[in-house]
Amino acid sequence: MIVAAAGSEVAQQLVNALGTGATYALLALGLAMVFSILGMVNFAHGQLVTVAGYTMYFLHNRGVPFAVQVVVAPLVAAVAAIAMERLAFRPLRDASFATLLLASFALSIILENAFLIVAGAQPLAITTPAVLANSIAVGPTTVSAVQLYTAGTCLLSLIVLNVFLSRSTQGLGMRAAAGDFQATRLVGVRANRVIAVAFAISGAMAGIAAIFIVARRGTVDPAMGTDPVIAAFIATVIGGLGSLSGAVVGGFVLGALEVGFGAILPSSVAPFQEAFSLLVVIAILYIRPQGLLGRAQEAA
Amino acid sequence: MKLVAQAARTAGLLVGAFALLALLLEGFGSATDLRVGIDFFLAVVLVVGLQIFSGNSGIVSFGHVAFMGIGAYVAALVSIPVSVKSLQLAGLPRFLYHAQLSLLPAVVVAALASALIALVIGAALTRMRADTMAMATIGLLLIFYTVVNNWTTVTNGSTGVFGVPSDVTLWTAVGFASLAVTLALVFRYARIGLVVRASREDDLAASALGADVHRLRLVAWTASGALVGVGGALWGHYYAAFGPTAFYFTEMFALLAMLVVGGITTVSGAVTGAAFVSLVTELLRRTEQGADLGPIHVKAPAGLSALLIGVLILLVLRWRPDGIVGGIELGDRWLRRARRRRAPAPPPASDAGLPADLVKQ
Numbered sequence: 001m002i003v004a005a006a007g008s009e010v011a012q013q014l015v016n017a018l019g020t021g022a023t024y025a026l027l028a029l030g031l032a033m034v035f036s037i038l039g040m041v042n043f044a045h046g047q048l049v050t051v052a053g054y055t056m057y058f059l060h061n062r063g064v065p066f067a068v069q070v071v072v073a074p075l076v077a078a079v080a081a082i083a084m085e086r087l088a089f090r091p092l093r094d095a096s097f098a099t100l101l102l103a104s105f106a107l108s109i110i111l112e113n114a115f116l117i118v119a120g121a122q123p124l125a126i127t128t129p130a131v132l133a134n135s136i137a138v139g140p141t142t143v144s145a146v147q148l149y150t151a152g153t154c155l156l157s158l159i160v161l162n163v164f165l166s167r168s169t170q171g172l173g174m175r176a177a178a179g180d181f182q183a184t185r186l187v188g189v190r191a192n193r194v195i196a197v198a199f200a201i202s203g204a205m206a207g208i209a210a211i212f213i214v215a216r217r218g219t220v221d222p223a224m225g226t227d228p229v230i231a232a233f234i235a236t237v238i239g240g241l242g243s244l245s246g247a248v249v250g251g252f253v254l255g256a257l258e259v260g261f262g263a264i265l266p267s268s269v270a271p272f273q274e275a276f277s278l279l280v281v282i283a284i285l286y287i288r289p290q291g292l293l294g295r296a297q298e299a300a
Numbered sequence: 301m302k303l304v305a306q307a308a309r310t311a312g313l314l315v316g317a318f319a320l321l322a323l324l325l326e327g328f329g330s331a332t333d334l335r336v337g338i339d340f341f342l343a344v345v346l347v348v349g350l351q352i353f354s355g356n357s358g359i360v361s362f363g364h365v366a367f368m369g370i371g372a373y374v375a376a377l378v379s380i381p382v383s384v385k386s387l388q389l390a391g392l393p394r395f396l397y398h399a400q401l402s403l404l405p406a407v408v409v410a411a412l413a414s415a416l417i418a419l420v421i422g423a424a425l426t427r428m429r430a431d432t433m434a435m436a437t438i439g440l441l442l443i444f445y446t447v448v449n450n451w452t453t454v455t456n457g458s459t460g461v462f463g464v465p466s467d468v469t470l471w472t473a474v475g476f477a478s479l480a481v482t483l484a485l486v487f488r489y490a491r492i493g494l495v496v497r498a499s500r501e502d503d504l505a506a507s508a509l510g511a512d513v514h515r516l517r518l519v520a521w522t523a524s525g526a527l528v529g530v531g532g533a534l535w536g537h538y539y540a541a542f543g544p545t546a547f548y549f550t551e552m553f554a555l556l557a558m559l560v561v562g563g564i565t566t567v568s569g570a571v572t573g574a575a576f577v578s579l580v581t582e583l584l585r586r587t588e589q590g591a592d593l594g595p596i597h598v599k600a601p602a603g604l605s606a607l608l609i610g611v612l613i614l615l616v617l618r619w620r621p622d623g624i625v626g627g628i629e630l631g632d633r634w635l636r637r638a639r640r641r642r643a644p645a646p647p648p649a650s651d652a653g654l655p656a657d658l659v660k661q
Contacts, residue, residue, distance in 0.1 A: 274442070
């Protein structure tokens with residue numbers, strides 16, 4: 001009995017780490033994709049989660065079935081991401097790193113307050129299908145369904161994206177652009193197209209992540225994008241900012257750190273868990289600024 | 301010597317403007333105008349403090365609001381009356397629990413605490429490359445927020461602290477704003493300021509010429525953290541009650557907005573930005589509460605001011621990346637005009653990319 005209970009506990013923690021890590025990985029991959037091509041950290045990435053969340057709420061209120069919501073929300077987020085790039089970032093294309101970072105902060109403030117004005121500050125409840133709230137029996141143990149679906153869907157998205165990046169012409173162009181944008185332009189890949197696709201993909205992935213974030217929270221509110229983008233930022237720094245595979249690894253490492261700290265740290269220290277994760281980040285920036293999987297860069 | 305004259309001229313103009321504004325507020329302003337005025341002078345201390353590091357080194361810090369918070373909490377903890385502390389902070393270490401300082405000593409303690417913490421953190425941060433450091437400062441902001449939110453015995457957690465003596469008057473704020481711009485200008489035109497600014501243009505070249513860029517950046521960072529800490533201490537002693545969310549993304553963005561809108565490279569820019577953003581924010585805030593424009597009653601929704609400040613930032617970054625003031629200190633123009641009258645020959649064109657007054661030397 002006791003052994004079975006302990007096994008179930010461990011399985012649940014593993015699935016939690018996998019589910020949380022996969023959500024972070026999806027968000028981090030979006031950040032890393034944009035960073036690798038444009039050299040900018042897009043803090044307004046979190047508001048793409050908000051856009052997708054409110055899209056789900058809007059459809060939900062009009063009786064649109066959940067299956068349609070989960071298709072439309074990522075699409076809307078992708079379109080929002082393209083619009084973001086076109087309106088806010090393209091005019092600043094050759095600006096410095098800090099200028100772009102500040103611009104993305106400005107954009108996130110604009111979007112958050114736009115939602116505040118249109119929808120109000122109150123969290124709005126949104127019900128997701130019961131299948132997500134259930135527990136599922138996996139072998140001898142049961143684990144929460146939403147975490148399992150999160151892990152499954154996110155892993156599937158990562159695989160699809162990987163196939164796109166390694167098999168399609170457009171995907172190869174994007175990977176080349178991530179490696180050396182100028183050289184890629186010289187061989188005839190169109191810069192604006194690559195950038196637009198990068199933003200579209202990052203938006204779609206933020207939208208997919210948003211489905212599970214909403215399923216876990218059960219509500220949407222104007223500030224819901226802040227915590228996810230912070231987590232994604234941490235994950236990309238851990239993995240190495242320019243590296244796509246690094247972002248995925250960083251997402252899972254952060255998920256494991258979070259679940260691990262939560263399980264191991266005594267309850268008096270547990271609230272400081274995020275501070276520990278961030279200290280790890282600053283240590284990485286200090287010792288290995290290119291991240292765990294990133295390439296070393298020439299100074300200055 | 302010319303640089304000393306320049307610093308004195310700009311400081312004189314700014315302090316004169318502050319005094320004039322304060323006299324006008326005292327003579328003709330309503331209670332609300334007075335509050336907006338004090339807010340502005342406190343913002344000047346904070347933004348000019350941030351300018352000392354970010355303006356001179358060219359490295360944008362997203363984490364300075366943490367020093368504002370440290371200053372505010374430290375100054376509050378050493379001056380909240382014991383009777384009020386017993387209601388909210390009974391678990392405080394004894395020496396803090398019994399401390400009951402008046403405003404000035406509390407500000408000094410807050411400045412020392414901020415400087416010390418800035419020195420320790422800066423020792424690691426200032427060794428990073430500029431972009432990496434900018435990201436690490438975001439980490440600093442987040443760590444500070446997490447710690448303050450959860451360190452309940454000292455900070456009272458997310459509830460925040462109350463009962464801080466509300467003893468900052470208009471003239472206290474004017475005094476500290478004047479002190480802040482003077483210190484920032486002295487720093488800017490002192491040798492260290494010139495070298496840090498040279499490293500902003502090209503840090504490898506500055507190092508190659510023998511400047512210890514890391515150490516000088518650390519000095520700028522520490523001085524900057526201390527002054528922002530002073531700003532935070534005054535802020536806390538003006539608002540009397542506050543919690544961790546006061547020192548998070550919204551405030552960080554407000555300070556950077558002021559600095560960037562005005563012009564990050566000069567003290568005059570920082571002050572102009574603080575004035576401009578304070579004015580716009582206040583006008584919008586009044587419309588959010590409902591205002592009568594002749595026969596029409598307009599009421600803007602909450603959140604509109606923040607949204608428009610965001611739009612303003614994007615427009616400034618796009619169309620006036622050097623800010624409203626455009627990299628000039630007040631009084632700069634007069635200096636140039638006077639020199640042109642004396643020596644009509646145009647300056648050689650080989651000085652591109654260097655700060656104007658470095659070339660003058």
